[in-house]
Amino acid sequence: MEDLSTLVDWSRLQFALTAIYHWLFVPLTLGLSVIVAIMESAYLKTKNEKWLPITKFWMTLFGINFAIGVATGLILEFEFGTNWSNYSWFVGDIFGAPLAIEGLLAFFLEATFGAVMFFGWNKVSPKFHLASTWLTAIGASISALWILVANAWMQYPVGMEFDPDQMRNVMTDFWALFSGIAVNKFFHAVFSGWALAGVFVIAVSCFLLLKKHNREFAILSIKVGGWVGLAGLLLTMYTGDGSAVQVAKHQPMKLAAMEGLYHGSEGQGLTLIGIVNPDKTWDNDEPEYLGHIAMPHALSVLATHTWNAFVPGISDIIKGYTINENGDTVNTVSYQERIARGLAARQALADYDAARKANDRQAMALAKAELDKNYEFFGYSYFKSVDEAIPPVGLTFTMFRVMVYLGSFFLLFYVVALFLVYRKNLMDRAKWFWWVAMISTPFMWLCSEAGWCVAEVGRQPWTIQDLLPTVAAISDIPASSVVVTFWAFAAVFTLLLVAEVSIMVKYVGKKSAVNILSDNQK
Amino acid sequence: MTLEYLQNYWWVLISVLGGILVFLLFVQGGQSMIYTFGRKPEQRDVLLQGMGSKWELTYTTLVVFGGAFFASFPLFYSTCFGGAYWLWILILFSFVLQAVSYEYRKKKGNVYGHNTYDAFLFVNGLVGCVLLGVAVSMFFFGGDFTVRRGNLLTTCAPVISQWGNAHGFEAIFNARNLVLGVAVFFLARMQASFYMINRLKDDTRYDAQLRRAAFINGGIFLVFFVLFVTLVCLATGYTITETDGLTTDIQEVPYKYFHNFIEDWWIGLTLVAGAVLVIYGWFRGCFDNKFRGAVWFTGIGTFLAVVALFWCAGFNSTPFLPSLADPASSLTIRNASSSEYTLKAMSYVSIVIPFVLAYIAYVWRKMDK
Numbered sequence: 001m002e003d004l005s006t007l008v009d010w011s012r013l014q015f016a017l018t019a020i021y022h023w024l025f026v027p028l029t030l031g032l033s034v035i036v037a038i039m040e041s042a043y044l045k046t047k048n049e050k051w052l053p054i055t056k057f058w059m060t061l062f063g064i065n066f067a068i069g070v071a072t073g074l075i076l077e078f079e080f081g082t083n084w085s086n087y088s089w090f091v092g093d094i095f096g097a098p099l100a101i102e103g104l105l106a107f108f109l110e111a112t113f114g115a116v117m118f119f120g121w122n123k124v125s126p127k128f129h130l131a132s133t134w135l136t137a138i139g140a141s142i143s144a145l146w147i148l149v150a151n152a153w154m155q156y157p158v159g160m161e162f163d164p165d166q167m168r169n170v171m172t173d174f175w176a177l178f179s180g181i182a183v184n185k186f187f188h189a190v191f192s193g194w195a196l197a198g199v200f201v202i203a204v205s206c207f208l209l210l211k212k213h214n215r216e217f218a219i220l221s222i223k224v225g226g227w228v229g230l231a232g233l234l235l236t237m238y239t240g241d242g243s244a245v246q247v248a249k250h251q252p253m254k255l256a257a258m259e260g261l262y263h264g265s266e267g268q269g270l271t272l273i274g275i276v277n278p279d280k281t282w283d284n285d286e287p288e289y290l291g292h293i294a295m296p297h298a299l300s301v302l303a304t305h306t307w308n309a310f311v312p313g314i315s316d317i318i319k320g321y322t323i324n325e326n327g328d329t330v331n332t333v334s335y336q337e338r339i340a341r342g343l344a345a346r347q348a349l350a351d352y353d354a355a356r357k358a359n360d361r362q363a364m365a366l367a368k369a370e371l372d373k374n375y376e377f378f379g380y381s382y383f384k385s386v387d388e389a390i391p392p393v394g395l396t397f398t399m400f401r402v403m404v405y406l407g408s409f410f411l412l413f414y415v416v417a418l419f420l421v422y423r424k425n426l427m428d429r430a431k432w433f434w435w436v437a438m439i440s441t442p443f444m445w446l447c448s449e450a451g452w453c454v455a456e457v458g459r460q461p462w463t464i465q466d467l468l469p470t471v472a473a474i475s476d477i478p479a480s481s482v483v484v485t486f487w488a489f490a491a492v493f494t495l496l497l498v499a500e501v502s503i504m505v506k507y508v509g510k511k512s513a514v515n516i517l518s519d520n521q522k
Numbered sequence: 523m524t525l526e527y528l529q530n531y532w533w534v535l536i537s538v539l540g541g542i543l544v545f546l547l548f549v550q551g552g553q554s555m556i557y558t559f560g561r562k563p564e565q566r567d568v569l570l571q572g573m574g575s576k577w578e579l580t581y582t583t584l585v586v587f588g589g590a591f592f593a594s595f596p597l598f599y600s601t602c603f604g605g606a607y608w609l610w611i612l613i614l615f616s617f618v619l620q621a622v623s624y625e626y627r628k629k630k631g632n633v634y635g636h637n638t639y640d641a642f643l644f645v646n647g648l649v650g651c652v653l654l655g656v657a658v659s660m661f662f663f664g665g666d667f668t669v670r671r672g673n674l675l676t677t678c679a680p681v682i683s684q685w686g687n688a689h690g691f692e693a694i695f696n697a698r699n700l701v702l703g704v705a706v707f708f709l710a711r712m713q714a715s716f717y718m719i720n721r722l723k724d725d726t727r728y729d730a731q732l733r734r735a736a737f738i739n740g741g742i743f744l745v746f747f748v749l750f751v752t753l754v755c756l757a758t759g760y761t762i763t764e765t766d767g768l769t770t771d772i773q774e775v776p777y778k779y780f781h782n783f784i785e786d787w788w789i790g791l792t793l794v795a796g797a798v799l800v801i802y803g804w805f806r807g808c809f810d811n812k813f814r815g816a817v818w819f820t821g822i823g824t825f826l827a828v829v830a831l832f833w834c835a836g837f838n839s840t841p842f843l844p845s846l847a848d849p850a851s852s853l854t855i856r857n858a859s860s861s862e863y864t865l866k867a868m869s870y871v872s873i874v875i876p877f878v879l880a881y882i883a884y885v886w887r888k889m890d891k
Contacts, residue, residue: 063625064625064626064629066625067621067622067624067625067626068621068622070578070581070621071617071618071621071622072618073585074581074584074585074614074617074618074621075614075618077585077588077589078588078603078610078614080592080599081588081592081599081600081602081603081604081610082603082604082607082610082611082614083604084604085600085601085603085604085605085681085682085683086600086604086674086680086681086682086683087600088592088596088599088600088603088604089596089597089600089601089682089683090674092592092593092596092597092599092600092860093596093860093861093864094864095592096589096592096593096594096596096599096860096864097593097860097864097867097868097871099589099592099593100586100589100590100592100593100594100868100871101589101593101868101871102589103582103585103586103588103589103590104586104589104590104871104872104874104875104878105871105874105878107582107585107586108582108586108878108882111578111579111581111582112578112579112881112882112885112886113885114578115575115578115885115889116885116888116889119575119889120888120889123888123889124888124889128888132885163861166671167671167672167674167682168596170860170861170863170864171860171861171863171864171867172863174863174867346675349674349675350672350675353671353672353675381677382677382680471680472674472680474681475604475605475607475681475683476604476605476679476681476683476684476685477604477607477685477689478689481607481608481689485611488615492615492618492619495633495634496618496622498633499622499626499632499633499634500622500626502631502632502633503626503629503630503631503632504631505631506629506630506631507629507630507631510630
């Protein structure tokens with residue numbers, strides 16, 4: 001394994017590629033499934049025939065998107081085995097369970113009732129069909145629940161202990177997986193899907209307005225999409241605030257990277273606009289930013305909900321300053337010491353292994369005690385210097401701002417959209433908004449992907465926080481193999497994405513040329 | 523529930539999922555008939571409508587099979603998937619192509635034309651069946667790997683499971699593995715033919731063609747399957763004795779799997795019952811022109827035969843993934859499993875399986891009416 005760092009980089013790239021592509025489709029599935037279910041409910045409740053073609057139109061777009069999400073999801077699940085072999089063994093006892101449950105409880109639900117939703121219009125009763133549409137939406141969200149429980153656990157590993165005989169972690173408390181972080185992450189991700197789907201629905205509806213044949217169809221769709229999207233965005237912001245507090249408590253290094261902050265202070269300001277200095281390191285005297293404008297006290301409030309709280313920067317954390325469970329600033333363990341204690345844990349594990357082979361119970365007990373004392377820093381033993389424990393600051397900093405600013409823009413977007421659609425005929429004349437909606441759509445995806453980028457890049461270099469860095473989580477395969485599969489997946493995913501977008505554009509274009517509501521009644 | 527009991531329970535569940543998956547591979551079998559039975563556009567549409575209504579079941583079963591294997595036997599997941607990299611990547615790649623093809627092939631604006639998506643489906647039909655057969659065959663004929671948990675203690679190469687340089691190609695080009703791969707491929711095509719006959723009910727236009735296809739594919743399957751079972755019975759395997767999850771003794775046993783079929787007579791009986799049902803379904807399905815339910819006989823027979831092969835590979839102190847490089851590294855249902863706590867937690871979850879199967883059956887009955 002001479003090319004270890006190259007292999008780690010390409011393995012990360014491949015996983016990132018798959019995850020990024022997967023997340024292009026999943027939020028639309030999560031949000032559009034709810035929107036479609038609401039539309040079909042309106043159809044059954046009001047008996048107004050107009051809702052039927054509206055439901056079917058959005059359901060068709062949902063179906064086109066759903067297929068490719070399924071394809072990329074399969075790769076993600078198996079990549080834990082193919083590319084992260086050590087990870088799969090080290091924490092498979094805990095991590096495998098939510099993945100299996102996702103398949104069993106959610107994926108079958110989604111697939112089975114999804115088939116009824118797409119193909120069952122004339123085969124099952126209207127009520128059964130509506131139930132199937134809702135079950136598809138619920139199945140998609142339950143699927144997300146288990147995946148996000150697994151993801152949250154990687155960032156906040158709880159409910160487990162290390163078994164030195166097997167040299168792996170084993171589960172001790174299944175319910176601990178549903179930590180506050182997991183619950184928050186779930187709602188944050190699912191509601192962001194609602195927000196994204198709302199923008200999509202409004203943008204497509206605006207295109208229909210532009211083509212002039214489907215005014216009523218578009219107005220009704222914008223109302224449903226607007227309310228679901230607005231609710232989703234507000235709840236995403238609320239849970240995002242919760243996430244910030246949790247990150248400050250459990251992953252202070254990620255928060256510091258999000259802010260590009262090296263030296264924290266009490267009443268810490270939040271950088272509104274800034275350029276991170278690429279030459280800045282945790283132990284030099286370079287300025288943190290090449291230029292920046294900050295909002296006083298805002299980071300303290302964001303991280304701890306306290307006006308004057310101390311928020312540690314990267315250098316502070318490396319030296320051992322952080323925030324504890326109660327939100328107080330404490331002097332904990334410096335990163336240098338963490339490396340030393342990680343090495344002590346690894347040595348204790350080696351001693352334990354040797355004693356076990358020699359059947360020396362006393363030596364085993366001694367080594368186990370030493371291991372238990374230092375195990376919380378086990379992952380640090382793979383670092384030669386503390387620099388390796390710092391995430392990419394520039395990318396995390398930038399993506400955080402992309403997410404926040406675009407999210408704020410879309411809040412305004414929804415308010416304007418709903419205002420225009422409810423003020424009599426204003427939407428009909430607001431041609432400028434139609435264009436804003438269509439041009440803004442890709443930025444909603446950028447906003448959503450940026451959120452994941454903050455969450456995942458910001459926690460580097462860990463696959464399991466403090467316990468297993470990426471360098472120790474990989475498979476024993478040549479980097480060249482991963483390079484080949486990376487480009488193969490990149491090519492296929494891109495070709496399929498092009499096909500998906502093209503099919504959607506063609507379908508919407510075709511429908512925009514006729515009156516969908518009356519065309520359906522013919 | 524003891525750990526040993528839970529390990530057995532989960533191996534049985536994995537076997538059941540494996541059996542269902544191989545049965546459902548008739549979807550892939552049907553896709554591989556695109557250029558034969560489906561040469562005429564009208565027949566291709568009929569064929570792909572049939573397969574398209576079931577593809578998600580096969581796909582979902584594959585996902586659940588992978589997830590369940592990960593949760594119950596993580597050392598297999600980490601060793602085989604990360605080791606036989608190319609074998610699994612090629613399988614996954616083919617399923618990615620399948621996932622979009624049914625939805626996109628007839629849609630306007632699909633960019634590459636329906637022939638491209640049909641070719642994707644064919645590739646998945648061929649590659650999916652053959653390589654999944656190769657993967658299962660490794661349960662008997664082994665893989666080129668070692669497992670050293672102590673590697674975790676090194677910084678330069680901390681990977682526990684290491685595989686030979688070919689990373690799965692050696693398994694693909696192993697003649698014995700390919701025998702099962704070919705057998706699964708022709709089995710899936712036979713099943714697809716019988717499934718179509720069953721699905722088309724009163725529409726007998728394609729009966730003669732489908733029965734002929736079932737006869738030819740079923741015949742080739744039987745030849746390769748008998749050859750595979752013979753090779754398995756003649757193969758030398760290991761008996762591994764373990765105490766507290768640690769290997770204490772390894773013995774090389776000639777005709778190991780034949781012994782397994784005989785010593786654990788219920789495994790042998792299950793295999794025979796499966797084979798009898800497949801042969802009965804095949805024979806009657808090919809020669810009784812009024813008989814449309816052959817797929818149920820061959821399907822249940824397939825399920826039983828696969829389950830028996832899994833049991834033979836994993837029970838009776840047999841490693842279900844023998845290591846060719848280091849017998850002591852071989853994976854057994856004892857040393858590769860999750861902890862007692864996890865297996866127990868997952869066992870509670872597994873109680874929902876009958877309910878899941880029940881609602882799937884209920885929904886499909888409603889849809890097929």
